Amino acid sequence: MTAPSPAISTRDLTKRYGGTTAVDGLTFEVPSGVVYGFLGPNGAGKTTTMRMLTGLVEPTDGDGFVAGTHCTERRHLVDHIGLLPEEPPLYGELTAREQLQFAADLRDLSWESVEERALGLADSLGLVPDLDRRVDGFSKGMKQKTAFIQTVQHDPDVVFLDEPTSGLDPRAARTLRELIVDLAAADTTVFLSTHILPVVEEIADQVGVLYDGRLVSEGSPADLTAGVGGDGEADLEDAFLELTDEPAAAWG
Numbered sequence: 390m391t392a393p394s395p396a397i398s399t400r401d402l403t404k405r406y407g408g409t410t411a412v413d414g415l416t417f418e419v420p421s422g423v424v425y426g427f428l429g430p431n432g433a434g435k436t437t438t439m440r441m442l443t444g445l446v447e448p449t450d451g452d453g454f455v456a457g458t459h460c461t462e463r464r465h466l467v468d469h470i471g472l473l474p475e476e477p478p479l480y481g482e483l484t485a486r487e488q489l490q491f492a493a494d495l496r497d498l499s500w501e502s503v504e505e506r507a508l509g510l511a512d513s514l515g516l517v518p519d520l521d522r523r524v525d526g527f528s529k530g531m532k533q534k535t536a537f538i539q540t541v542q543h544d545p546d547v548v549f550l551d552e553p554t555s556g557l558d559p560r561a562a563r564t565l566r567e568l569i570v571d572l573a574a575a576d577t578t579v580f581l582s583t584h585i586l587p588v589v590e591e592i593a594d595q596v597g598v599l600y601d602g603r604l605v606s607e608g609s610p611a612d613l614t615a616g617v618g619g620d621g622e623a624d625l626e627d628a629f630l631e632l633t634d635e636p637a638a639a640w641g
């Protein structure tokens with residue numbers, strides 16, 4: 390019997406911009422159907438890693454595979470993935486419904502094939518009353534809900550979410566956390582980058598901590614907090630601060 394292939398795997402994945410090494414020899418695996426929290430301080434290389442894994446920028450060195458497809462094969466990759474970037478691509482002159490239809494169209498999918506799932510997500514997020522309003526009149530949270538739906542409505546194998554709860558009110562943020570857990574339960578792998586550590590502590594199965602382009606720690610949230618000294622009361626924020634404290638991180 391062979392082991393199931395990971396949803397994401399990288400080997401020495403590296404991106405340099407001139408003299409800046411944004412991602413430095415990253416090697417890791419994410420099993421299928423988990424929520425993987427990808428953490429790191431500002432400038433650690435999280436966005437660059439996600440951009441490489443979704444085929445938006447070419448690695449300088451190394452390899453990355455997502456759902457069995459090399460990350461430089463963007464044309465094949467897009468069938469398997471969804472990406473919610475920090476600044477989601479939305480067209481202000483469209484209504485939310487038209488935006489979702491457009492997103493389906495871009496993937497050569499009929500609206501009918503994704504409509505039920507999209508509207509179900511809109512219902513969960515309380516967006517149904519606004520579906521026929523133009524996006525340029527939306528609040529930040531309403532735009533974020535629309536962008537989340539267009540990222541997952543085609544039921545991708547792997548989704549990359551960059552600060553998905555950004556701009557959401559507490560109720561919508563909770564719903565979104567539940568939707569992320571539901572995605573993983575339905576075997577979609579969720580690669581989640583956020584600075585909101587309690588969210589990661591609550592919903593991530595595994596966590597990777599990036600510092601200066603390198604992975605300095607990996608494990609379950611409990612593994613990471615268990616590694617922190619003190620009275621045993623440490624949370625993920627304590628672990629993060631210890632792991633990304635300059636001298637400690639430099640030692641790896």
Ligand SMILES: Nc1ncnc2c1ncn2[C@@H]1O[C@H](COP(=O)(O)OP(=O)(O)OP(=O)(O)O)[C@@H](O)[C@H]1O
Binds near residue numbers: 411433435438
């Ligand atoms: N297009 C680019 N050109 C030059 N340098 C870049 C480019 N994109 C990223 N970098 C550099 O690469 C490093 C990593 O940036 P990246 O955006 O990946 O970090 P991040 O972990 O996502 O940060 P944040 O948490 O602030 O979003 C930074 O030093 C950044 O200045």
